[in-house]
Amino acid sequence: MRVRITFTKQNALRYIGHLDLHQLWERTIRRADLPLAYSQGFHPQPKISLAAALPLGFSSRGEVLDMRLKENMSVEDISKRLSDNLPVDVKIINIEEVEENLPALQTQVLSASYNVQLTEPVERSELMRRVESLMMSESIIRERRGKQYDLRPLIEMLSVITEANGNVWLKMTLAAREGATGRPEEVLLTLDIEPETTLVERTRLIFIT
Amino acid sequence: MFIYAGKVAIRCYFYIRYNKKMLSPQQIESKLNRILLRVQKPGRYVGGELNSVVKNWDDVKTKVAFVFPDIYDIGVSNVGLKVLYDQINQREDALAERAYSPWFDMEALMRQHEIPLYALESKRPLACFDLIGFSLPYETLYTNTLNVLDLSGIPIHSADRDDSHPIIIAGGHAATNPEPMYKFIDAFVIGEGEEVIHEIVNVIQRVKGQRSKVNGDLRPETCDRNEILHELAKIDGVYVPKFYVTNYLEDGTVAYTEPTIPEARKLVNKRIVAKLPPPPTKFLVPNIDVVHNRVSVEIMRGCTRGCRFCQAGMITRPVRERSVEEVVEAADAAIRSSGFEELALLSLSSSDYTYVKDLVDAISKKFEGRKLTVSLPSLRIESVSIDLMEKLKQRRSGGFTLAPEAASEKMRRIINKYIPDEDIINTTREIYARGWTTVKLYFMIGHPSETLEDVQAIADLCKRVIAEGRKVAGWKVKLNAGVSTFVPKPQTPFQWVSSDTRESVLEKQALLKRELYKDRSIKLSLTEPEDAILEAWLSRGDRRMADVVYTAWKNGSRFDAWKEGRKYDTWMQAFAEHGLDHAFYTHRQRRTDEVFPWEHIGTALRKNFLFQDFRMSLEGQIRVDCRLNCFACGILPTFANLRRENPGKGWMCPDVKSPATKVKSETVNSNQLPVVGD
Ligand code: SF4
Numbered sequence: 001m002r003v004r005i006t007f008t009k010q011n012a013l014r015y016i017g018h019l020d021l022h023q024l025w026e027r028t029i030r031r032a033d034l035p036l037a038y039s040q041g042f043h044p045q046p047k048i049s050l051a052a053a054l055p056l057g058f059s060s061r062g063e064v065l066d067m068r069l070k071e072n073m074s075v076e077d078i079s080k081r082l083s084d085n086l087p088v089d090v091k092i093i094n095i096e097e098v099e100e101n102l103p104a105l106q107t108q109v110l111s112a113s114y115n116v117q118l119t120e121p122v123e124r125s126e127l128m129r130r131v132e133s134l135m136m137s138e139s140i141i142r143e144r145r146g147k148q149y150d151l152r153p154l155i156e157m158l159s160v161i162t163e164a165n166g167n168v169w170l171k172m173t174l175a176a177r178e179g180a181t182g183r184p185e186e187v188l189l190t191l192d193i194e195p196e197t198t199l200v201e202r203t204r205l206i207f208i209t
Numbered sequence: 210m211f212i213y214a215g216k217v218a219i220r221c222y223f224y225i226r227y228n229k230k231m232l233s234p235q236q237i238e239s240k241l242n243r244i245l246l247r248v249q250k251p252g253r254y255v256g257g258e259l260n261s262v263v264k265n266w267d268d269v270k271t272k273v274a275f276v277f278p279d280i281y282d283i284g285v286s287n288v289g290l291k292v293l294y295d296q297i298n299q300r301e302d303a304l305a306e307r308a309y310s311p312w313f314d315m316e317a318l319m320r321q322h323e324i325p326l327y328a329l330e331s332k333r334p335l336a337c338f339d340l341i342g343f344s345l346p347y348e349t350l351y352t353n354t355l356n357v358l359d360l361s362g363i364p365i366h367s368a369d370r371d372d373s374h375p376i377i378i379a380g381g382h383a384a385t386n387p388e389p390m391y392k393f394i395d396a397f398v399i400g401e402g403e404e405v406i407h408e409i410v411n412v413i414q415r416v417k418g419q420r421s422k423v424n425g426d427l428r429p430e431t432c433d434r435n436e437i438l439h440e441l442a443k444i445d446g447v448y449v450p451k452f453y454v455t456n457y458l459e460d461g462t463v464a465y466t467e468p469t470i471p472e473a474r475k476l477v478n479k480r481i482v483a484k485l486p487p488p489p490t491k492f493l494v495p496n497i498d499v500v501h502n503r504v505s506v507e508i509m510r511g512c513t514r515g516c517r518f519c520q521a522g523m524i525t526r527p528v529r530e531r532s533v534e535e536v537v538e539a540a541d542a543a544i545r546s547s548g549f550e551e552l553a554l555l556s557l558s559s560s561d562y563t564y565v566k567d568l569v570d571a572i573s574k575k576f577e578g579r580k581l582t583v584s585l586p587s588l589r590i591e592s593v594s595i596d597l598m599e600k601l602k603q604r605r606s607g608g609f610t611l612a613p614e615a616a617s618e619k620m621r622r623i624i625n626k627y628i629p630d631e632d633i634i635n636t637t638r639e640i641y642a643r644g645w646t647t648v649k650l651y652f653m654i655g656h657p658s659e660t661l662e663d664v665q666a667i668a669d670l671c672k673r674v675i676a677e678g679r680k681v682a683g684w685k686v687k688l689n690a691g692v693s694t695f696v697p698k699p700q701t702p703f704q705w706v707s708s709d710t711r712e713s714v715l716e717k718q719a720l721l722k723r724e725l726y727k728d729r730s731i732k733l734s735l736t737e738p739e740d741a742i743l744e745a746w747l748s749r750g751d752r753r754m755a756d757v758v759y760t761a762w763k764n765g766s767r768f769d770a771w772k773e774g775r776k777y778d779t780w781m782q783a784f785a786e787h788g789l790d791h792a793f794y795t796h797r798q799r800r801t802d803e804v805f806p807w808e809h810i811g812t813a814l815r816k817n818f819l820f821q822d823f824r825m826s827l828e829g830q831i832r833v834d835c836r837l838n839c840f841a842c843g844i845l846p847t848f849a850n851l852r853r854e855n856p857g858k859g860w861m862c863p864d865v866k867s868p869a870t871k872v873k874s875e876t877v878n879s880n881q882l883p884v885v886g887d
Contacts, residue, residue, distance in 0.1 A: 012257025015245055016496045020252065024496060027548030044580075057246045085548075087259045087496065119239070196243050 001072045002102070005082075006094040010059045013089040018053040024087070025050075025065060032081035037068040051105045051205055052112065052176055055183065060202040061093065062113075066105045108207045109176050111156055114184045116170040117199040124168050128160050130191045131170075142186055151190065154182030176205065234332035237324060241332075244318040252497035253281035254315060256307075256329030259494040260546065262294070263330045264304040270417075271303040271410050274328045274338040274375075277310075278345075278353035280768075284309040286501040288555070289381065290344045291489050293406050303410055306330040306338075310353045311360070313773065319360060326360040335361035336375065339413055342406070343379040343394070348747035349740075349770035351390055352762040354379070358393065365759070367395050367451060372434050376413065376441075384448075385479075385524050386699040386807035389747055389754035391450035396441045398448075399810055400479025403486055405446050412440040442473045446480030448810060449473065455752050455806070461793060463751060463804045478811035478847055483855040485510055485529050490542040492549065503551035503584075504543040508536050508568065512557035513835045513861055516614070516626045517826055518656065520698035522557055523819075524812040527844045527852075528836075528861035533564045537571045544581065551582045560589035561836070563858075565597065573600045586610065590628050590636045595643055608647035608689065609640045616652065616666035622829040624656055625822075630670060634677050641678040647687040648674065654717045655695040655709035655741065657826070664717045667692065668724035675730050689732045692721060694741035698748050700812045702822035705799040708745040714738040739777045743769055746794035751806035754794070757783045815843035836861050 009021065016024070026046050029036045038044035047068035054060050069078075079095045086092070102108075134140065135158060140151040157173040170191075174182030185195035232240075245251035266272070275294055277284030284290070290307070297305035306328035311319060319326070325334040335341060335357070343354050358365050363374055370377075379390065380398035387397040398405050416437045442449040452473040456464040468475060488506050495502070511528035512521070540552055554572070556562060565585075572583060583601040588594035590611050598609060613633055614626050621627045637648050652667050671690050678686035694714055697703045709717075718735050725733045746754070760783035761776070768774025784791045799805075801820070808816075818840065825832060832840065839845075845852060845865055852865045 012252075012255035013496060015251040015255050017252075020497050023498070027494060027550075030548040030550075031545060033545070038580075056251065057242075087257060087494075089257050119242075196246070199242065 001069050002066055002098050002100050003069065003075070003078060004064065004066050004096055004098045004105075005092055006062060006064050008059075008061045008091045008093060009054060009063055009089065010061075010091075011089040013087065014057055014059045017056055018050065021054075022048060022050060024090070025067070028082060028085050028087075028090075029067065031085040032078075034073070034078060034081060035070040037070045049105050051207075052109045054202055055185075055200075058114075058184075058200045058202055062202060062204040064105065064205050064207075066098070107178065109205055110208055111173050111206045112176040112202055113157075113171070113173040113204045113206070115201045115203055116172070116184060116188065117201075118169060118193065118197065119199065120194075120197040122168065122193065124160070124162060127168065127170075127191070131158055131160055134158065134187075134190055140190055142190070144183075144186070151182065151186055154180060155187060158187065173206070231337075232325060232334060234327075237327050237332045237334070240322050240324050244315075244322055244324075247318060248314045249312065250282075250497055252495075253309070254311065254329075256332075258285070258329075258496060260491040261307075261330055261493055262298040262305070264298070266304070266331055266333070269302055269304045271340065271414055272338045273297050273303060273305045273340045273342060273410065274308055274335050275305055275342045275344065276308045276335070276354075276357055278343055278350045278357050279310055279770075280312055281309040281495075282497075282499040284344075285493055285495050285499055286503070286505070287344060287346075288489070288505050288507065289346070289402075291493065292486075293342065293402055295489050295491070296403060296406055297410065300407075300410070302414070306333075308335055308357070310357060310768070313768075316356070316360065325362050326357060336363050338375045339417075340410065341375045341377050343377070343381075345379050345381040345383040345390070347381075347770070348383045348389070348744055350383070351747060351758050352766045352769055354390070355393060355759065355762040356767045366392050368392070370395070370434065374434070376409075376434070376437055378409065382520060382524065383748075385520070385810060385812055386748065386750070386805075387448060387450065387810065388455075388752045388806045389750035389758055391752050392755040392759070394450070395438060396447050396449045398480070399446050399477055400812070401481050403482050405444060405480050408444050409441060409447070412444070413437060416440060439470070439472055442470070446477065448477040453809065457751075462800070463806050463808070465804060466806070466809045476809055476811045478813060479524070481527070481848060481851070483529075483848075483851045484859055485531055487535065488531070488539040488543075490539050490546060492543050492547040494547050494549070501551075501553070502549055503553050504540060504547055504549050505553040505555050506536050506540050506543065507531070507555050508559070509556040509562050511861070513561065514558055514626070515822070515832050515835060515840075516624060517702040517822060518614075518624050518653065518695055518698075519557075520701050523701045523814060525557070526813070526842065526862075527848070528561075529859055530563060530861070533568045533571050536568060537575055540572065541575055544576070544579075550580060551584065552576070553584045553586070555586070557587060558589070559585050559587045560591070560594060561834075569597045569600050582607075587612070590632050592636060592639055595636070595640055599643065608649045608687075609645045610649040610651070611636065612651040613670070614651065614653050615656070615663070616670040617663040619829065620656060620659060620663045620666075622831055623658060623826050624653075625826065625832055627831050630673075633670065634673060637674045638677045638681055641682040641686050646682070646685050647689060648678070649689040649691065650674070652690065652692045653695045654692055654721075655714055657703065657706040659709070659717075661717065661720060664720050665724070668721055671725060671731055672728065675728065684730075687730050687732070689734070690721075690725065691734045692718070693736045694738060696741050696744045696748055699805065699807045700810075700814060700819070702819045702826060704749065704805065704819065705801070705803075705823055707798045708742060708795045710796055711738045711742060714741065737772075737775070739775065740770065742791070742795055743775075743777065743780060746791050749806070750794050753787065753789060756787045757789060760786055811847070813843045813847035815841075818842045839863050 025048050037047040049066050051064040075095055075097055083092055137152055141148055142151050154175040159171050161169050161171055184200050188195045275290050277287050277290055294305045297303050308328050327334050355365050364370050377395045379394045380402050384397045384399055438449050441447050442452050452470045453466050453468050455466040458464045492504050509530045511525045513528050516522055613628050615621045615624055640648055654664055675688050697706050697708055715738055725731050761780045764779045766776045766779045849865050856864045
């Protein structure tokens with residue numbers, strides 16, 4: 001059976017990378033004693049796939065993975081067994097059985113939403129002005145790893161949120177397709193905000209429905 | 210302002226040098242958030258591992274931080290520290306947390322951002338703990354230990370600490386000669402720590418409890434440091450260096466070391482546990498890739514083989530075995546609770562484990578069909594070992610490791626590890642024939658009386674192994690030859706010998722390279738000669754070495770076993786600065802009547818037993834496995850009572866039947882002559 005899990009990745013686990021997260025799930029599934037399916041061949045690989053790599057340092061409350069089990073089980077049972085065996089900084093938000101023949105999860109991601117907390121005070125009206133001017137631009141040419149690209153079309157949504165207590169933060173949705181992925185720190189740099197002074201949380205992955 | 214942790218706040222308020230006021234866990238975390246993305250593998254510095262224990266700080270009386278002063282990737286899987294961590298966390302009145310040495314990049318950022326070294330569980334500065342326990346399994350961690358203290362804002366010299374600082378203890382194999390660290394560590398634990406650690410915590414609780422009664426509840430967090438150290442000195446197996454003085458002879462060797470207070474023992478004998486406690490089953494599961502991602506179960510402690518170069522084999526006697534059921538159950542529980550894909554069954558000499566066949570059968574049955582790699586290192590060079598490995602491995606990957614150590618008849622006799630060439634050739638041939646393509650052989654050069662011919666024998670043996678392998682398995686066979694350099698260690702029969710010189714080691718290594726680099730099927734790995742020399746002077750140093758260690762650290766030495774950290778010149782300068790000659794410690798043959806700097810530290814081996822063994826070595830005499838013939842090494846008189854209370858097969862030593870013999874622990878280094886085997 002194919003199972004889709006939406007989960008959080010927080011605190012200490014913000015600092016572990018994609019491969020380590022893969023390993024973490026593999027070990028968790030083994031501890032939970034679930035009948036995980038493996039690929040054929042000389043080096044059998046566990047059938048676990050993560051939807052989209054989360055940059056190091058970001059927390060998330062909407063990561064998604066698919067895993068395949070050799071036997072059918074109730075979703076409740078799977079959920080309970082996994083929850084009992086996960087490290088504290090990963091929590092399951094949703095778990096469901098999905099059709100076996102759906103396309104690979106990674107190919108179905110469209111975009112991703114982020115919340116950005118600012119740890120150093122930024123003047124609200126100034127921030128609004130910068131966001132507006134960014135959103136008005138036709139193109140924002142930036143360079144990454146020696147290659148030029150246009151950041152603007154990758155930004156689907158960007159807004160400044162002001163809470164009742166005066167706390168100001170940013171919300172954004174960026175494209176996350178293969179070969180067209182917007183990175184929150186690139187947006188922050190364009191807004192003249194040092195990424196180091198922020199806490200970024202991925203809130204949701206948006207899939208082709 | 211320090212409402213939630215009043216006690217800690219007061220203490221930390223004064224003593225965190227970097228921060229004139231205490232940094233709370235929250236402050237440390239927010240500082241970390243700003244720097245962690247700039248270091249390699251930030252996952253080293255954040256904790257959050259499955260099976261780590263996070264207790265409520267204010268709910269317990271005594272807080273202990275265990276430090277493995279090497280990089281996280283190595284330290285996190287250390288079993289010794291894991292055992293102590295569990296011991297303390299099982300108590301309701303105490304908690305244990307962990308810290309490791311930050312790598313260079315992290316250290317630089319921590320200093321720049323004024324972040325004190327903190328424990329991974331609570332993110333509290335180490336200076337806030339009552340007790341800090343360092344694990345010192347090897348001497349090259351000494352400078353890192355100083356660095357950890359410095360990064361924690363704790364005075365490096367024991368004498369500079371006051372009542373509000375944590376008590377600093379250390380243990381591990383390097384503590385068999387604690388003297389080079391005597392200025393920095395308040396108390397050393399000699400031998401096995403499983404029981405002693407509780408006694409130490411109890412002392413701290415008792416003294417601090419009295420203090421708070423006397424002063425009302427004003428400063429229960431401070432302690433009378435001196436009183437605690439006096440109390441610790443009374444515990445069996447605890448060495449408090451400040452209560453001893455050393456005097457030297459004209460020639461620079463030690464005249465004597467003796468206690469300055471009545472409570473301190475003349476000879477601090479090691480502690481042992483009569484029966485190995487149940488092995489840990491809740492392994493820490495790191496969230497990042499580390500060196501050993503595995504469950505390790507110690508199947509047996511100690512070794513009866515008596516290889517003369519091997520400190521571990523000498524100082525961990527007597528041999529005590531765990532039962533097959535206990536090992537299998539612990540392995541199963543640990544694999545289930547960790548999800549690890551590898552299981553290591555550890556001991557100094559697996560083939561000597563009485564029930565090794567039963568164990569292998571039981572393990573392969575238990576884990577059949579589960580995706581698990583099982584390793585059983587330190588197997589004897591004989592075909593039975595191949596049968597054992599075949600049962601454990603579904604796939605023949607990873608190579609088959611054996612440790613002949615020497616390749617000439619003469620050297621094998623000198624080191625007391627006698628394995629004839631034919632056994633090595635027959636065994637490796639069969640390993641290749643049964644489908645392994647790679648054999649790994651470990652050798653050691655630099656032993657006393659070794660000549661170039663003896664080293665040539667290593668090269669010749671390697672070539673023969675490959676040639677014979679090709680006959681049975683064709684050209685695909687490979688040989689990895691790991692050749693390390695011998696370091697003479699305290700409390701072994703070779704404690705009298707000089708280390709090989711750098712020039713001589715280089716010449717021997719050059720010979721091996723010349724002989725072996727041509728053959729593509731042989732991969733030769735060598736160690737840096739300077740590494741062995743550095744380890745040599747630290748291993749047999751005296752109290753004067755402490756200043757050298759301090760100066761070397763001050764001038765930038767740390768991670769001495771890493772190529773990124775190696776700073777040979779800094780050490781040379783430090784020796785010069787203190788008017789000492791490193792050759793005195795490394796390249797000097799000790800007088801037969803020399804008093805060693807570690808003479809007041811006892812591993813229960815009689816000095817005469819070791820000396821006799823050294824003399825046998827010079828004469829090329831073998832001493833057989835002491836399971837076959839007890840050589841009265843000193844274990845039984847020292848631990849006569851323990852043995853009497855725990856008779857039978859748990860120990861591999863003979864039973865002690867006579868009623869309490871009047872052997873006082875202080876006198877076991879007496880002059881009885883050892884029994885010499887044939
Ligand atoms: S007492 Fe005898 S049997 Fe026991 S370790 Fe010593 S020599 Fe070996």
